[in-house]
Amino acid sequence: MVMLIFALLLMQQIDSSPARAHPQGPRTIAIDERLAADVGLKLGDRVIVSGTTGGGGDTVIVGAIVRRSADPSEIARGEYRVRMHLDQLQRLIGYGERVDRFAVATRSESSTVLAQRWINDAAFGFRAHRSRDIAVGTSKTFLVVTRFHRAIGVITIVASAIFLLCIMLLKVDERRRDIAALRLMGISARTIVSSIVLEAAFVAVLGSALGIGIGWLSSTIVNWHYRAVYRTPLIFSLVTRDVVTLAVALSLVLGVAAGFLAARRLAKLPPLALFGR
Amino acid sequence: MLFTLAFTSLMRHRARTVLAMLGVAVSAAMLLDMVMLASGMRTSFRSLLLVRGFQLRIAPKGTLPFDTEALIDSASEVRSIVQAIPGVTTVSPVLGGQLRVELRDRVVAATALGVDPTVQGDYEVTAGREPKAPDEVAASDELLEAIGARIGDTLWVATGFDPQLRTYVSRRPVIVVARAHFLYAALGQRMIGAPLATLQSMRGSEAKDRTSLFMVRVGNGVDVEAVRARINDAAPKVTATSIASAMKFVDERLSYFRQLAFVLGTLSLFVGFLLVTTLVTVSVNERIGEIAVLRAIGVRRGRIVLQILIEGIAIMLSGAIAGLALGLVTGRYLDTILSDFPGLPAAMRFFLFEPRDAWAALGLLFACGVLAGIYPSWRGASLPIATTLREEAIA
Numbered sequence: 156m157v158m159l160i161f162a163l164l165l166m167q168q169i170d171s172s173p174a175r176a177h178p179q180g181p182r183t184i185a186i187d188e189r190l191a192a193d194v195g196l197k198l199g200d201r202v203i204v205s206g207t208t209g210g211g212g213d214t215v216i217v218g219a220i221v222r223r224s225a226d227p228s229e230i231a232r233g234e235y236r237v238r239m240h241l242d243q244l245q246r247l248i249g250y251g252e253r254v255d256r257f258a259v260a261t262r263s264e265s266s267t268v269l270a271q272r273w274i275n276d277a278a279f280g281f282r283a284h285r286s287r288d289i290a291v292g293t294s295k296t297f298l299v300v301t302r303f304h305r306a307i308g309v310i311t312i313v314a315s316a317i318f319l320l321c322i323m324l325l326k327v328d329e330r331r332r333d334i335a336a337l338r339l340m341g342i343s344a345r346t347i348v349s350s351i352v353l354e355a356a357f358v359a360v361l362g363s364a365l366g367i368g369i370g371w372l373s374s375t376i377v378n379w380h381y382r383a384v385y386r387t388p389l390i391f392s393l394v395t396r397d398v399v400t401l402a403v404a405l406s407l408v409l410g411v412a413a414g415f416l417a418a419r420r421l422a423k424l425p426p427l428a429l430f431g432r
Numbered sequence: 433m434l435f436t437l438a439f440t441s442l443m444r445h446r447a448r449t450v451l452a453m454l455g456v457a458v459s460a461a462m463l464l465d466m467v468m469l470a471s472g473m474r475t476s477f478r479s480l481l482l483v484r485g486f487q488l489r490i491a492p493k494g495t496l497p498f499d500t501e502a503l504i505d506s507a508s509e510v511r512s513i514v515q516a517i518p519g520v521t522t523v524s525p526v527l528g529g530q531l532r533v534e535l536r537d538r539v540v541a542a543t544a545l546g547v548d549p550t551v552q553g554d555y556e557v558t559a560g561r562e563p564k565a566p567d568e569v570a571a572s573d574e575l576l577e578a579i580g581a582r583i584g585d586t587l588w589v590a591t592g593f594d595p596q597l598r599t600y601v602s603r604r605p606v607i608v609v610a611r612a613h614f615l616y617a618a619l620g621q622r623m624i625g626a627p628l629a630t631l632q633s634m635r636g637s638e639a640k641d642r643t644s645l646f647m648v649r650v651g652n653g654v655d656v657e658a659v660r661a662r663i664n665d666a667a668p669k670v671t672a673t674s675i676a677s678a679m680k681f682v683d684e685r686l687s688y689f690r691q692l693a694f695v696l697g698t699l700s701l702f703v704g705f706l707l708v709t710t711l712v713t714v715s716v717n718e719r720i721g722e723i724a725v726l727r728a729i730g731v732r733r734g735r736i737v738l739q740i741l742i743e744g745i746a747i748m749l750s751g752a753i754a755g756l757a758l759g760l761v762t763g764r765y766l767d768t769i770l771s772d773f774p775g776l777p778a779a780m781r782f783f784l785f786e787p788r789d790a791w792a793a794l795g796l797l798f799a800c801g802v803l804a805g806i807y808p809s810w811r812g813a814s815l816p817i818a819t820t821l822r823e824e825a826i827a
Contacts, residue, residue: 206502207502234500279598295774296774299772306769307766314455314459314703318703324447325710329718384687
């Protein structure tokens with residue numbers, strides 16, 4: 156399969172065409188549904204395509220409207236895509252017999268490696284790349300965004316940790332009289348610390364469950380919004396099992412640590428001091 | 433007296449106060465970063481476009497500069513038309529392309545810009561001199577480093593390959609006469625600047641009398657939008673883009689970051705607000721007896737309100753000042769991450785610090801500090817004195 160991708164200027168829908176026509180009549184093109192929606196084109200419409208503005212073009216018929224695949228590399232680009240016959244495009248843009256790239260299908264992973272090596276040994280002026288490597292290269296936009304999100308995530312975790320510690324400290328501090336009474340009744344400091352840690356863990360799990368719900372809802376809204384903005388089937392936000400596990404684990408560890416630190420601080424004090432005497 | 437009381441009250445639970453300040457500091461850092469992100473991209477992009485004073489860009493009809501490989505036909509005619517429009521002072525043509533630099537053992541690809549050296553606005557010569565003769569070029573640091581060349585070296589360059597004949601196409605020698613900083617190059621992009629006619633002839637018939645874009649400078653006091661409209665009328669094969677319309681386009685493409693900045697900034701503010709409200713409320717609850725005594729001995733309700741408000745504002749502002757410093761550090765780090773964004777000029781900054789950003793963040797945090805103190809101060813000031821004293825005595 157040979158593909159040649161080039162920006163074409165799609166001219167206005169025509170009534171009477173000054174453009175060239177193919178000997179067998181106008182040829183067909185495929186346009187993406189974004190272009191069809193924006194320009195108001197439908198199947199069977201005749202348009203003129205040209206490589207230059209104002210230059211002569213070819214009259215073609217819209218033969219297919221296609222939905223583009225989810226491609227992260229194109230996400231921020233609002234461009235349209237037209238697919239047409241190779242020879243016609245080469246002629247329109249004065250490209251001669253050149254192409255931008257060949258896509259080569261292979262039978263297996265091993266034959267891909269062999270084919271790549273063979274082509275690169277024999278080639279002059281071009282190189283063979285594995286589709287997987289190209290995909291990695293063209294996904295750089297998302298890799299950068301992922302790194303950015305991760306950094307923001309770390310800041311958020313630090314803020315959450317401090318917030319949680321502060322809240323647990325306040326919560327435990329509020330019960331200093333209860334703790335004093337328990338100590339005076341003979342309950343050991345260890346039991347008191349354990350009960351507060353248990354309570355902190357319970358609060359953390361409950362908070363995590365609520366957080367997962369809010370996260371899932373936010374994720375749904377984010378996907379709905381950005382899919383509409385960029386008109387793409389891409390998934391922008393995904394709540395995976397790993398993400399949930401990490402969030403719950405972090406919350407649990409932070410909650411328990413905060414509860415333990417706050418409880419130990421009070422449990423060390425003499426009961427009468429806790430009463431304020 | 434009022435400040436002393438507020439200070440004493442905050443120092444009574446040092447660990448708690450320090451934690452709250454730390455929490456506010458992280459929120460403030462995030463808030464500053466988000467304020468910087470929201471405005472930094474626009475400011476940075478705008479100043480980048482205006483760095484050499486060109487207020488308009490002209491690209492093939494319906495396209496944006498270098499957004500497609502389309503070229504402007506009859507470039508010299510278009511240039512004359514634009515030059516004749518009143519108010520236009522400079523028209524700088526630019527042709528983009530790819531060049532291969534031949535080395536003994538390998539070939540290095542570089543992005544080439546064909547420019548008119550007398551009016552070019554794409555690069556700044558950092559060493560050497562502006563290339564003028566047809567066989568002279570300016571090269572970026574990245575390219576010189578990749579090929580191990582210096583000023584004065586001769587390079588063999590070509591525009592492409594002929595696989596059938598196994599030869600390079602339009603091969604010719606050029607002399608590096610300048611080391612240059614290319615203003616719009618992406619990070620690590622290898623650039624070469626050559627006279628326009630040289631690149632046009634190397635690209636052959638496909639680029640004959642064609643350019644990728646024109647950059648236009650208009651005189652002081654001239655209405656840029658009016659000139660833009662006149663260019664679009666006078667040259668129907670091209671589209672002139674002003675800084676304002678380019679900004680609109682950038683806003684659309686990078687709207688994600690502005691929205692993210694808004695959401696995260698709001699969340700940071702809310703977290704800071706929640707933290708201070710909780711802390712001050714608990715603090716007031718713990719000393720309602722003390723507040724009732726103050727009221728009983730004649731301290732006015734307004735003073736109580738003020739003291740509690742000062743506590744909230746003090747936590748917020750002390751945390752905010754530390755947070756702003758932290759925000760500058762994290763902002764720089766986040767900027768290095770986003771500077772890898774493909775296709776964007778390396779000189780573009782996402783997190784650009786401007787004093788007004790710091791003032792905006794401080795103002796918002798101050799307002800939050802006041803708001804955070806409203807509920808606890810209202811609660812403290814509206815306590816029934818006798819009942820509270822009796823309850824406290826029993827307790």
